Amino acid sequence: MRQFVCLAHEVPTTPSFSLDDLAGGAGRLDALCRSLTAALLRSHGIREDVRVHLVLQDELTISVDGREVRRLNPDERSTAARIRTALEHRDEAIGALPAEPSPGFEVYRRGFAATLDELADEATIVHLHEDGDPLVVGPLPEEPAFVLSDHGDFTDAERETLAEYTDRRVRLGPHALHADQAITVAHHALDTDGYERF
Amino acid sequence: MRQFVCLAHEVPTTPSFSLDDLAGGAGRLDALCRSLTAALLRSHGIREDVRVHLVLQDELTISVDGREVRRLNPDERSTAARIRTALEHRDEAIGALPAEPSPGFEVYRRGFAATLDELADEATIVHLHEDGDPLVVGPLPEEPAFVLSDHGDFTDAERETLAEYTDRRVRLGPHALHADQAITVAHHALDTDGYERF
Numbered sequence: 001m002r003q004f005v006c007l008a009h010e011v012p013t014t015p016s017f018s019l020d021d022l023a024g025g026a027g028r029l030d031a032l033c034r035s036l037t038a039a040l041l042r043s044h045g046i047r048e049d050v051r052v053h054l055v056l057q058d059e060l061t062i063s064v065d066g067r068e069v070r071r072l073n074p075d076e077r078s079t080a081a082r083i084r085t086a087l088e089h090r091d092e093a094i095g096a097l098p099a100e101p102s103p104g105f106e107v108y109r110r111g112f113a114a115t116l117d118e119l120a121d122e123a124t125i126v127h128l129h130e131d132g133d134p135l136v137v138g139p140l141p142e143e144p145a146f147v148l149s150d151h152g153d154f155t156d157a158e159r160e161t162l163a164e165y166t167d168r169r170v171r172l173g174p175h176a177l178h179a180d181q182a183i184t185v186a187h188h189a190l191d192t193d194g195y196e197r198f
Numbered sequence: 199m200r201q202f203v204c205l206a207h208e209v210p211t212t213p214s215f216s217l218d219d220l221a222g223g224a225g226r227l228d229a230l231c232r233s234l235t236a237a238l239l240r241s242h243g244i245r246e247d248v249r250v251h252l253v254l255q256d257e258l259t260i261s262v263d264g265r266e267v268r269r270l271n272p273d274e275r276s277t278a279a280r281i282r283t284a285l286e287h288r289d290e291a292i293g294a295l296p297a298e299p300s301p302g303f304e305v306y307r308r309g310f311a312a313t314l315d316e317l318a319d320e321a322t323i324v325h326l327h328e329d330g331d332p333l334v335v336g337p338l339p340e341e342p343a344f345v346l347s348d349h350g351d352f353t354d355a356e357r358e359t360l361a362e363y364t365d366r367r368v369r370l371g372p373h374a375l376h377a378d379q380a381i382t383v384a385h386h387a388l389d390t391d392g393y394e395r396f
Contacts (some may be wrong), residue, residue: 019218020217020275022273022275022314023271023276024272030272030273030275031272031273031394032273034232034272038379041376042373042374042375042376043349043373043374043375043376043379044374062266068212073221074228074229074232074376075220075221075274075275076228076273076275077218077220077228077231077274077275078221113377134396135396136393136396151241156276171385171396172386172396173389173390173391173396174389174395174396175240175241175389175394176240176241176242177239177240177241177382178239178272178285179239181236181241181382184375184379184383185382185383185386186383188371188383188386189371191371192372193370195334195393196368197334197372198333198336198370198371198372
């Protein structure tokens with residue numbers, strides 16, 4: 001399974017935002033939507049072996065599972081509506097138990113460190129970083145969990161958390177990309193078995 | 199220079215659509231916007247060595263030049279607004295002369311064949327096709343123009359046009375991707391000099 005942890009520093013944790021202003025009033029929810037769909041969708045289908053964890057303001061985490069999610073479309077607006085619906089159910093998440101607003105969507109009351117802690121046993125935590133090694137140096141991780149920040153970089157506290165959990169620090173190419181582009185490139189590297197099979 | 203020719207079969211050629219319904223009423227303009235921004239943007243910057251040609255209903259072509267375009271944002275809605283503004287100026291395109299609604303944007307009264315004909319002298323026309331050779335077989339094209347269709351496949355007439363102009367038929371990986379994802383992967387292959395430099 002491939003997992004992606006996407007940090008959103010400004011996306012609201014309540015559903016009180018307009019779908020008409022995702023880039024502004026909703027704290028760049030547009031970008032988070034693109035990351036979600038880049039991770040889960042390809043042409044004519046869903047990537048079933050993928051889970052995405054959207055960490056909102058280090059407070060709530062929405063996890064979306066490719067095996068279960070239904071009717072996810074690639075456009076930002078309908079994806080944002082799905083996230084808004086998930087946030088409407090946030091109060092149903094109690095302790096470690098998630099709310100389950102729709103198939104494949106879970107809302108957890110946990111932030112970044114707790115999300116990484118959940119993943120650490122099962123996955124290789126991969127920190128995408130411009131000073132890391134190319135992903136294809138050494139064996140490809142079989143159960144990777146890629147960690148990406150939004151348009152804002154990781155905070156100092158997030159870097160400390162990451163340092164505690166990171167198994168590999170990896171760069172994908174010579175240029176810094178948007179998070180959704182980085183997700184697409186990571187999928188491509190894995191889809192091709194490290195650029196060996198096209 | 200890298201160029202991308204993106205066919206949109208259902209996107210309106212007039213500005214009479216709502217930004218609130220890009221995926222429906224605007225004929226999947228959302229997807230075309232993602233292709234445009236995937237081609238032109240990376241994190242914190244514009245790819246200046248890129249031109250994108252959006253062919254709408256084989257009737258109008260909007261060309262966007264990375265050297266000149268300003269204030270292009272990655273979200274679908276603001277990008278769609280830029281395209282809508284361009285379409286408001288469509289009547290200023292006369293004969294072979296384009297309308298120039300804003301820096302970097304040109305609107306031409308030409309369809310697919312005429313757009314390829316313009317590019318054929320300067321660029322290697324690359325048809326992305328699942329039965330093509332991997333892009334990295336043989337030397338990378340130095341001046342590629344990648345041709346992509348939207349969610350609908352190429353029509354028979356478009357295939358005939360393509361056959362006339364195509365220099366290489368190329369596949370990017372083992373899975374069919376959305377057009378914007380394919381653009382990101384093509385950039386990645388070229389950014390890394392064919393997966394040699396990370």
